[in-house]
Amino acid sequence: MNTTARTRTNGRSPAMAPASVPIKILKAIVLLIACGLVVMPFVSVISTSLADQQQITDAGGYVLLPDRPSLSAYSSILAGGVVARALLVSVGIAVVGTVLGLIVTSAMAYSLSRPTSFAHKPILMVVLLTMLFSPGIIPNYLLIKQLGLLNSWWSLILPVLVTGFSVIVLRSFMMGLPPDILESARIDGANDLQIFVRIILPLSKAALAVIGLFFAVGFWNSWFNALLYINDPSKLPLPLVLRTYVVDNARLGAEQLSGEAGVLPPTQSLQMAILVISLIPILLVCPFLQRHFTKGVLVGAVKG
Amino acid sequence: MALTIDKRPAVKSAPPGSPHSLGRLARLKRDWGLLVFAVPGLLVFLVFHYVPLLGNVIAFKDYQPYLGVRQSPWVGFSNFALIFSGDPEVLNALKNTLVLTVLQVAFVFPAPIVLALVLNSLMYEPIKRFVQSVLYMPHFLSWVIVVAIFQQILGNAGLLNTYLRHKGIEPIEIIGNPDAFRALITSQVIWKDTGWGTILFLAALSRVDQEQYEAASVDGAGPARQMWHVTLPALRPLIILLGILRLGDSLSVGFEQILLQQGAGTEVTEVLDTYVYHHAFQQGEWGISAAVGLVKGVVGLALVLGANKVAHLFGEDGVYRSR
Numbered sequence: 001m002n003t004t005a006r007t008r009t010n011g012r013s014p015a016m017a018p019a020s021v022p023i024k025i026l027k028a029i030v031l032l033i034a035c036g037l038v039v040m041p042f043v044s045v046i047s048t049s050l051a052d053q054q055q056i057t058d059a060g061g062y063v064l065l066p067d068r069p070s071l072s073a074y075s076s077i078l079a080g081g082v083v084a085r086a087l088l089v090s091v092g093i094a095v096v097g098t099v100l101g102l103i104v105t106s107a108m109a110y111s112l113s114r115p116t117s118f119a120h121k122p123i124l125m126v127v128l129l130t131m132l133f134s135p136g137i138i139p140n141y142l143l144i145k146q147l148g149l150l151n152s153w154w155s156l157i158l159p160v161l162v163t164g165f166s167v168i169v170l171r172s173f174m175m176g177l178p179p180d181i182l183e184s185a186r187i188d189g190a191n192d193l194q195i196f197v198r199i200i201l202p203l204s205k206a207a208l209a210v211i212g213l214f215f216a217v218g219f220w221n222s223w224f225n226a227l228l229y230i231n232d233p234s235k236l237p238l239p240l241v242l243r244t245y246v247v248d249n250a251r252l253g254a255e256q257l258s259g260e261a262g263v264l265p266p267t268q269s270l271q272m273a274i275l276v277i278s279l280i281p282i283l284l285v286c287p288f289l290q291r292h293f294t295k296g297v298l299v300g301a302v303k304g
Numbered sequence: 305m306a307l308t309i310d311k312r313p314a315v316k317s318a319p320p321g322s323p324h325s326l327g328r329l330a331r332l333k334r335d336w337g338l339l340v341f342a343v344p345g346l347l348v349f350l351v352f353h354y355v356p357l358l359g360n361v362i363a364f365k366d367y368q369p370y371l372g373v374r375q376s377p378w379v380g381f382s383n384f385a386l387i388f389s390g391d392p393e394v395l396n397a398l399k400n401t402l403v404l405t406v407l408q409v410a411f412v413f414p415a416p417i418v419l420a421l422v423l424n425s426l427m428y429e430p431i432k433r434f435v436q437s438v439l440y441m442p443h444f445l446s447w448v449i450v451v452a453i454f455q456q457i458l459g460n461a462g463l464l465n466t467y468l469r470h471k472g473i474e475p476i477e478i479i480g481n482p483d484a485f486r487a488l489i490t491s492q493v494i495w496k497d498t499g500w501g502t503i504l505f506l507a508a509l510s511r512v513d514q515e516q517y518e519a520a521s522v523d524g525a526g527p528a529r530q531m532w533h534v535t536l537p538a539l540r541p542l543i544i545l546l547g548i549l550r551l552g553d554s555l556s557v558g559f560e561q562i563l564l565q566q567g568a569g570t571e572v573t574e575v576l577d578t579y580v581y582h583h584a585f586q587q588g589e590w591g592i593s594a595a596v597g598l599v600k601g602v603v604g605l606a607l608v609l610g611a612n613k614v615a616h617l618f619g620e621d622g623v624y625r626s627r
Contacts (some may be wrong), residue, residue: 023527027422034419035438037495041453044463048456079346096389108345111338120326123342130353133605136597137358138584142354142373159352162345192337221446228585239448246452275452279445286441297578 029091042279049073049272052265074277075270076221082233083259083274089153090238094219098155101215102208104162109170110196131164137228144229155229156222156237166211173207174200210292213285220281246271312380363598367590394596397579400572402559407490410551415494417539418443421531423502424509441500447560450496454488455479480567492561504542512538544620552608555600576600 002077050069077083079089111117112124135143140159149155177200185195201208223239230236252270264270326334363383366377387394419439426432442450457463458478465475478484516534525533559577566573574582576596584593615621 007474020527027425030422031435034498035435036340037437038499043458045453045456104348107341111341111345114335114338116331117338118331119339123346123533126346126349126354130349133357133601135353135356135359136594136601137581137593138590138597139356141585142359142362143356146373158348162348169344175353192341196341213309219447221444223446223448224563239446242452243448243564246450247455271452272456275449275456278426278449282444283441286444287437289444290437290440 042283045272045275049276051267052267060277070265073265073273076264077270077273077277079257082245083238083257083277085234086236086238086241087277089235090220093153093237094216097161097219098215100157101161102212105166105211106201106204107196108162108167108207110192110200111176112167112171113174115175119278121299127164128169141228150229151232151235152229153235154227157219159225160218160222163194166214170204170207170211174205177203197210198248206292210289211218213289217282220278238274238278242274246274248297332359336484349366360594360598362590363594365591367594369588383591384599386592387596387599393574393579396424396571397574397576401557401575403517404486404489404575405554407486408557409554410491411490412497413547415498416522417505419498419545420502420505420509421535424506434435436499436502439502441499442496443500445496447558447564450492451564454492454495458488475595479565482568485568485572488565489562491556504546505539508539508542509535541621544615548608548611548615551611552604554607555604 047066050071050073051066052068052070052072055066055068078087094121108127112120112127114120144150144155144159149158180200181203182195185199190198219241223237223243226237226240227243230240244250245256252267254264257264308568343431355444359373362373364378365373366379367373387627423432423435426435439446445453455462459465460475460477460479462479464478468475478488512534520530520534555576557575557577558576559581561579562573562575566578577600580593580597581590581601583596
């Protein structure tokens with residue numbers, strides 16, 4: 001990435017000979033189509049979530065641009081019932097999981113950031129080996145069952161509290177911090193906890209942000225573990241609700257929502273509103289993640 | 305993917321000689337405070353990664369949930385015998401898995417390379433960055449969301465078919481149609497991960513020495529020959545690395561993705577991972593499922609090691625190199 005930054009200064013990205021006009025047009029078309037294929041579905045989904053019954057009927061099912069946008073689908077969903085509860089569950093899992101995950105991961109990364117320390121190599125091997133294999137869904141399920149974690153939200157948090165990838169990325173970031181600061185802190189009599197909390201963590205903010213976002217996105221998206229481990233319908237996270245009512249098209253009526261027998265917005269709008277609610281956190285997080293990638297936190301780690 | 309690239313320098317970065325200047329005990333005394341920090345993480349890894357490996361013993365048992373792992377009777381290799389005797393369901397799942405893998409290697413694998421080449425040749429930075437942020441985004445969506453979006457666009461009551469009906473054209477059945485299933489799965493993967501897949505290729509391209517292009521151009525090489533003689537050789541180690549990793553994964557194809565959309569019938573949609581899931585959790589054949597999972601894992605590991613060996617024979621670095 002450094003090379004990109006250098007070549008950027010003379011106004012050109014690293015490129016071959018200047019392309020001819022037809023090639024330029026071809027490139028523009030390829031990129032336009034690619035972006036269109038990604039953006040169009042979102043526009044359609046958001047529009048449908050904002051449309052009312054009349055518009056959907058008029059358009060014959062789907063709306064591309066609603067002329068009378070209404071938020072009624074969102075208000076009926078968030079008023080209470082299945083979706084509102086699942087939303088709370090998902091937010092709770094993402095927050096608790098991300099905070100705990102960051103604590104455990106950064107502590108472990110710090111512990112591994114001094115290559116000359118005691119038992120450094122065996123611990124590093126324990127971490128690296130987990131990236132080569134996974135135990136498989138059946139053994140995982142049997143373990144969760146043995147631990148009595150079935151139907152508990154901890155079954156969705158504890159197994160993914162730390163991953164080999166996040167430890168290694170944070171570790172290489174911490175190893176890149178200037179050693180002089182740590183040395184002088186140690187001479188001043190600071191113990192490991194003080195060094196970790198007062199020096200390492202504040203200096204690692206950028207890397208922690210990226211890893212934290214990865215955790216948050218992972219927890220927000222995770223549904224398969226919930227499918228295996230959670231049977232209690234009142235404990236399901238948002239992605240499973242999305243699967244039940246949108247992918248599998250289960251009936252979404254008054255009894256699943258706030259319980260009022262009033263007039264509900266059209267099913268399609270409700271479904272699309274659930275989809276949009278699941279999407280929005282990701283859409284918000286993405287530009288941030290990308291900025292940090294180009295800053296080289298991860299690419300730098302990849303290069304070793 | 306990035307993990308494995310990362311692995312080599314990480315292991316190497318512990319210089320084997322230097323730490324022994326101090327005695328073992330002295331180092332333990334000095335570093336115990338540091339070791340404490342690793343304890344929570346080690347516990348998580350131990351309990352949730354290493355202990356469950358023992359659960360694979362049920363592949364050699366007739367596991368009954370009410371008896372538990374320890375009480376269930378041993379059955380030796382009979383669970384494996386069923387797999388290798390050519391059980392039609394296993395064979396079908398294997399066939400579907402391999403067909404999807406071949407399709408993905410043919411269509412999904414080259415897509416980010418092409419896109420990275422196009423992006424890399426863009427002169428105007430803001431456009432490049434805008435396109436990148438748009439195309440990265442789908443990677444962060446869960447499969448539930450991606451499948452829901454595809455249904456809303458391509459489903460029977462979706463945008464496309466509603467439009468076709470409106471125009472008086474016969475709607476196209478895509479979702480739930482066995483004939484379209486493989487194309488659907490493949491295009492979903494392309495939609496979701498092509499943009500993200502460009503990251504590593506763009507990083508590799510940014511490290512190509514500009515002087516090589518200038519030299520090639522002085523020697524009279526046009527854009528096509530520069531591409532062939534400068535750009536593609538620069539990408540070769542990465543392509544080989546990712547190819548090896550993909551090969552090791554060739555018995556896994558989008559488990560979550562496929563599990564969400566098996567409406568087209570198990571004849572085409574059942575792959576090895578979904579076979580394991582269905583036979584264990586819905587039909588209670590825990591032993592057989594665990595055996596299939598175990599065989600799959602071992603074959604996958606063998607494939608990675610084998611491909612790595614082949615890469616070494618051709619003088620490439622591959623995933624790792626033991627020295």
